[in-house]
Amino acid sequence: MSANTKTSRKVARYAVPVAVAGVAAATVAMVPAFANAGGPDLPKVTAQQLIEKIAASDVQELSGTAKISTDLGLPKIAGGLLGGSGVASGSAAPEDKVAQLANGTHTFRVAADGPDRQKLTFLDGKDEYSLIHNGNDVWGYASKSNEVFHEKAPQPGEDGGKASGDKKTADRLAASPQQLAEEVLKAAGTTTEVGVGDTAQVAGRDAYQLVLKPKQAGSTVGSVQIAVDAKNGVPLRVQLLSSQGGKPIVDAGFTKVDFAKPSADTFTFTPPKGAKVTEGSDGAGKGGHEKALESFPGLDALTGGANGKGEVKVLGEGWATVAQINTGAGKSLKDLESDKNAPKEAKQFLDSLGDKVSGKFGEGRFFSTRLVNALITDDGKVYVGAVTKDQLVKTADSAK
Incomplete structure (x- = not known):
């Protein structure tokens, strides 16, 4: 054969x-x-x-x-x-x-x-x-x-x-x-x-x-x-x-x-x-999640906008793998929270993210689902993985 x-x-x-x-x-x-x-x-x-x-x-x-x-x-x-x-x-x-x-x-x-x-x-x-x-x-x-x-x-x-x-x-x-x-x-x-x-x-x-x-x-x-x-x-x-x-x-x-x-x-x-x-051709341009975030009022700055170039690092291994994304964003979460001119939809989105968290990494917001969790820090980094909140914070702390 x-x-x-x-x-x-x-x-x-x-x-x-x-x-x-x-x-x-x-x-x-x-x-x-x-x-x-x-x-x-x-x-x-x-x-x-x-x-x-x-x-x-x-x-x-x-x-x-x-x-x-x-x-x-x-x-x-x-x-x-x-x-x-x-x-x-x-x-x-x-x-x-x-x-x-x-x-x-x-x-x-x-x-x-x-x-x-x-x-x-x-x-x-x-x-x-x-x-x-x-x-x-x-x-x-x-x-x-x-x-x-x-x-x-x-x-x-x-x-x-x-x-x-x-x-x-x-x-x-x-x-x-x-x-x-x-x-x-x-x-x-x-x-x-x-x-x-x-x-x-x-x-x-x-x-x-x-x-x-x-x-x-x-x-x-x-x-x-x-x-x-x-x-x-x-x-x-x-x-x-x-x-x-x-x-x-x-x-x-x-x-x-x-x-x-x-x-x-x-x-x-x-x-x-x-x-x-x-x-058309699938796969051209950005992934769907990036498009969705950038199209949401007030969040384009957090993702770096249409020309943003995020750097991605893989931390850990196996089931505990976490992706660290440096968005290169022009604004932080604190900037958006304090911006009186920010669209109310953007602030509603921030409120839906869940608890504020802090650690050696600094401060940020924790976005929770039953599978994938994300930590969005005030300095423009995102940590995401199929891991618990404690594991995500632990990984972010060790990455500093």
Whole structure:
């Protein structure tokens, strides 16, 4: 077998779409009701055998229904920023739909036929939103506004078949529980305890559960649980659980799944008559979180504005990793608080951030979610990571 053939088969193994893009790659899981009480009686396997089963899976074709439920515990005003406004207004841009997955519960139909054909159709409300990857083309369609997004998928030989910079939409559509599981296991390293949990039944199929737990103290993550199809090795569900307990932080997986080959016309798309078609490329410019902050009244100065160049350092390792961002901002939080001319929306945002904190690093504000926490200091630095408040302050102190 040639090296190219092996590579193609490897890519195909991880081409089954269950979630869109980076949100799924971060943390996704299914509501507890999908797992029946008292899992099926399956032959015992070790964690290594289960990992090998995932890697050996060669499933390339499927269709079904999946669901993502996210509970990050965001402040209302911050949730509005991260949720984006583009989709609500009918935007066809994929990044707008992806941003909306940061809140609430979303259901969609999925279909895949190898690495070159995938489709996601969101079932939130009566208005259709679909993402389709068919060979050389990637389409996004919003029925509410009759808008269409289109870009060319990267081809072999074009930057190695990958877009430079951020992933293009075609890569995002190929994101899957297999790909997510592979990335999680690759990143686990010596800071993670890997084991096998109780069996489960997901979307009517028997499954093993691979469980990853941080060995380090200070993480907001309690465990990551990956439900793996006992027959074909396809990850059916990925759950991210909080170290504080309660329902999953994020939930994604199948509610129905069929591993038969979808019909070819599933991936056919022609822009409707009169539709506005936008040609574009994902990943150009800044990330969505920076755009959201800069568009908020009074906060553009804190992010350095459109020309800001933030310096990023990675502190710590494993589950206790924290990113230190020096924004190079022209104003501090204190400046904004004392500015009588600052928009009231900006001050409301500051109030929503939570407690004022202090330490060896100085003073700042603490922004809290169930997963990712951030410390914004008065001297223009941001410390962010999936760690507790105490761990974040400890890291900021040691960085001084």
